[in-house]
Amino acid sequence: MRIKNICCIGAGYVGGPTMAVIAQKCPDIQVTVVDINEERIAAWNNEDVERIPIYEPGLPAVVQEGRGRNLFFSTDVDTAIDKAEMIFISVNTPTKTYGIGKGMAADLKWIELCARQIARISRNDKIVVEKSTLPVRTAAALKEILKHTGNGVKYQILSNPEFLAEGTAIQDLLHPDRVLIGGDIETKDGIEAISALSDIYEKWVPKSKILTTNVWSSELSKLTANAFLAQRVSSINAMSELCEVTGADVTEVAKALGMDSRIGPKFLNSSVGFGGSCFQKDILNLVYIAKSFGLKQVAEYWEQVIIMNDHQKKRFAANIIRTLYNTVSGKKITVLGWSFKKDTNDTRESAAIYVVDHLLNEEAEIAVYDPKVQAEQIYKDLDYLESRNKEANRLNLNVTNDPYEACKDSHAIAVLTEWEEFKTYNWEKIYENMLKPAFLFDGRNLLNIEELTKIGFVIKSIGKPAPTKNSVVSKPALVS
Numbered sequence: 001m002r003i004k005n006i007c008c009i010g011a012g013y014v015g016g017p018t019m020a021v022i023a024q025k026c027p028d029i030q031v032t033v034v035d036i037n038e039e040r041i042a043a044w045n046n047e048d049v050e051r052i053p054i055y056e057p058g059l060p061a062v063v064q065e066g067r068g069r070n071l072f073f074s075t076d077v078d079t080a081i082d083k084a085e086m087i088f089i090s091v092n093t094p095t096k097t098y099g100i101g102k103g104m105a106a107d108l109k110w111i112e113l114c115a116r117q118i119a120r121i122s123r124n125d126k127i128v129v130e131k132s133t134l135p136v137r138t139a140a141a142l143k144e145i146l147k148h149t150g151n152g153v154k155y156q157i158l159s160n161p162e163f164l165a166e167g168t169a170i171q172d173l174l175h176p177d178r179v180l181i182g183g184d185i186e187t188k189d190g191i192e193a194i195s196a197l198s199d200i201y202e203k204w205v206p207k208s209k210i211l212t213t214n215v216w217s218s219e220l221s222k223l224t225a226n227a228f229l230a231q232r233v234s235s236i237n238a239m240s241e242l243c244e245v246t247g248a249d250v251t252e253v254a255k256a257l258g259m260d261s262r263i264g265p266k267f268l269n270s271s272v273g274f275g276g277s278c279f280q281k282d283i284l285n286l287v288y289i290a291k292s293f294g295l296k297q298v299a300e301y302w303e304q305v306i307i308m309n310d311h312q313k314k315r316f317a318a319n320i321i322r323t324l325y326n327t328v329s330g331k332k333i334t335v336l337g338w339s340f341k342k343d344t345n346d347t348r349e350s351a352a353i354y355v356v357d358h359l360l361n362e363e364a365e366i367a368v369y370d371p372k373v374q375a376e377q378i379y380k381d382l383d384y385l386e387s388r389n390k391e392a393n394r395l396n397l398n399v400t401n402d403p404y405e406a407c408k409d410s411h412a413i414a415v416l417t418e419w420e421e422f423k424t425y426n427w428e429k430i431y432e433n434m435l436k437p438a439f440l441f442d443g444r445n446l447l448n449i450e451e452l453t454k455i456g457f458v459i460k461s462i463g464k465p466a467p468t469k470n471s472v473v474s475k476p477a478l479v480s
């Protein structure tokens with residue numbers, strides 16, 4: 001089966017970049033990305049390609065190449081569904097905030113709405129591809145909905161989870177470690193559908209990297225991959241706390257670990273904690289699934305990854321308060337970085353939100369600078385927590401476009417995102433304009449401790465002993 005028209009429902013961090021790359025690599029296929037969010041679609045169609053709604057290195061050029069040729073962004077979902085032989089579902093699947101499974105299970109209402117819309121519109125056979133991250137066995141539910149509400153149209157459901165990481169999405173899409181396609185490997189139609197999708201990826205991905213499995217394995221592999229990645233972060237973060245009290249250095253420990261070929265060096269950076277829209281929600285979902293099958297120990301094992309991550313964020317904020325003589329009330333604290341990682345404007349579940357919320361509870365006055373996140377988003381993130389009213393958030397937190405202004409007259413700086421530009425600042429100038437002692441809390445172990453200590457900063461890094469003998473920061477408990 002040759003695919004000529006693709007529809008992707010959901011023009012977010014996954015749908016946008018993924019389809020832009022497919023359109024680039026398959027100029028003979030017309031790719032239409034649809035969304036109910038009019039503002040988002042308008043931004044994808046912005047004449048100035050630098051102003052598309054997602055900040056992702058390399059994405060503007062890929063969008064520019066395909067847009068108007070074989071890549072289209074539209075709010076006309078029905079027409080795009082009708083025209084396509086293959087439909088990707090790439091909508092959000094956040095943690096439920098109500099009812100059964102609240103705070104744990106994935107909310108599948110947007111997925112179900114898509115399935116019902118596909119069933120209502122379709123007049124010829126379709127391949128429906130799950131691109132969203134979904135609980136294992138969701139394809140069965142999709143099949144039920146399509147079968148019972150459809151009009152005799154035949155559907156094949158494939159699972160094709162997305163493994164891209166924000167910040168490196170284009171490189172990840174162009175050179176994936178693997179492409180996973182789960183489908184009905186026991187029927188001729190199923191195998192044909194798998195090969196139709198595989199043909200698309202084969203335009204630029206070596207066939208050896210395209211992995212075919214049954215649907216359940218594919219769905220579960222995505223949740224498992226995120227759980228393993230997050231677990232590595234929580235594991236090294238757990239060690240960072242132990243390093244701080246014993247005088248070991250977490251960077252040295254990570255290096256020693258990473259040289260073991262069985263462990264490998266990636267994803268061993270200790271930090272203020274992981275964020276992003278996926279790790280937490282996918283682990284919670286995994287925990288919920290395990291619980292619902294009565295697998296108590298499995299659920300508790302994975303839940304611990306989240307507990308450790310929450311602890312790391314809280315302990316970072318508590319460390320700031322303790323170091324600033326047990327009070328931050330009325331003190332200006334500067335936060336450098338709001339996005340959940342560098343090279344993205346995505347702030348979902350960013351550690352900065354929780355650290356700042358904690359500091360605002362202690363009556364600190366916060367200044368924020370992030371190179372890509374707008375003030376409106378920062379306030380929205382804090383308002384969502386409902387820890388205080390909206391006016392109080394705006395009164396006690398100020399967002400600026402100038403990092404030097406943000407740091408001026410500050411008692412302490414907290415680096416919460418690993419943006420490269422932070423390394424290039426004139427730190428002498430920043431030091432001069434701060435209150436003394438000038439405290440710096442490096443939540444990403446990003447900056448050069450030796451140089452900054454020489455300037456005069458009192459530095460607190462994650463998982464490292466205090467840098468100087470005369471430091472105001474208390475020495476590790478076991479050696480003092």
Ligand SMILES: NC(=O)c1ccc[n+]([C@@H]2O[C@H](COP(=O)([O-])OP(=O)(O)OC[C@H]3O[C@@H](n4cnc5c(N)ncnc54)[C@H](O)[C@@H]3O)[C@@H](O)[C@H]2O)c1
Nearest residue numbers: 010011012013014035036037090091092093110132133162
């Ligand atoms: N963000 C990532 O790094 C990443 C990586 C891999 C997988 N995923 C998974 O991919 C999925 C999408 O994630 P995202 O980050 O792109 O989400 P997102 O929130 O950025 O985008 C989802 C989009 O879907 C749209 N939408 C929802 N219901 C719709 C409907 N019925 N019709 C049309 N549009 C609709 C929303 O308006 C939104 O713009 C999630 O399941 C996520 O877990 C995300």
